Amino acid sequence: MLEYIFFHETPTQLFSDWLKSQGIEVEVVQDEESHIVFLDENIADDLYRLIEEKYDELLEMNEAILNQENAGQDGYHMAGIAVHLRTGQVSYADIDPKLMGRVISAISPEEFATIVDAIVTAVENPQEQTYCQRQREKNNGLSE
Numbered sequence: 719m720l721e722y723i724f725f726h727e728t729p730t731q732l733f734s735d736w737l738k739s740q741g742i743e744v745e746v747v748q749d750e751e752s753h754i755v756f757l758d759e760n761i762a763d764d765l766y767r768l769i770e771e772k773y774d775e776l777l778e779m780n781e782a783i784l785n786q787e788n789a790g791q792d793g794y795h796m797a798g799i800a801v802h803l804r805t806g807q808v809s810y811a812d813i814d815p816k817l818m819g820r821v822i823s824a825i826s827p828e829e830f831a832t833i834v835d836a837i838v839t840a841v842e843n844p845q846e847q848t849y850c851q852r853q854r855e856k857n858n859g860l861s862e
Contacts, residue, residue, distance in 0.1 A: 719756045719757065719758065719759060720756070720757050720758070720759045720761075721754055721755070721756055722754070722755040722757075722773050723752050723753070723754050723755075724752065724753045724754075724755070724776070724777070724780050725751065725752055725753070725780055725784060726753075726780050726783045726784060726787075727753060728779070728783060728822075729776040729777070729779045729780040729783070729827075730746060730748075730753035730755060732776055732779075732826070732827060733755055733772065733773065733776050734746055734755055736772055737755070737757060737769070740765065740768075740769075742757055742758075742761070742765075742769075743757065743758065744756065744757050745757075757769075774800075775827050775828075775831055776827055778798075778799055778800060779822060779827055782798070782799075782813075782815070782818050782819075782822065783819075783822070785815060786815045786818070786819050798810050798811055798812045798813055799811050799813060799818075799830075799834060801834060801838055802838070803838065803842065804838075804842055
């Protein structure tokens with residue numbers, strides 16, 4: 719059995735729901751401090767990679783939620799997200815915890831990751847033309 723651990727109910731539920739949407743049966747066991755998601759280890763490699771990516775993403779959410787809930791207990795309040803660059807390097811972006819909380823409550827982690835990935839791509843591959851201009855040129859056969 720594969721085991722994935724969380725320390726907050728929200729990312730646990732999101733992970734469990736996502737796995738079920740992929741056709742994977744899950745068992746969730748909760749104790750006083752953690753939530754463990756169990757699933758069969760007989761999974762195709764491609765799906766396993768997607769599961770690992772989803773888990774990493776939701777583990778970051780888990781950390782952000784816990785940081786927000788524990789604010790003030792140790793004198794600081796923080797949140798952040800790991801940004802994966804095309805070089806393979808990871809950069810951590812600090813985000814105001816209140817803003818992160820609002821984002822998490824408004825859109826799914828997948829949607830937030832899509833936005834972050836689009837920003838990273840735009841920074842790493844600058845485009846001087848707007849999307850409409852690029853599409854117009856493409857449709858007129860002016861670019862590849």
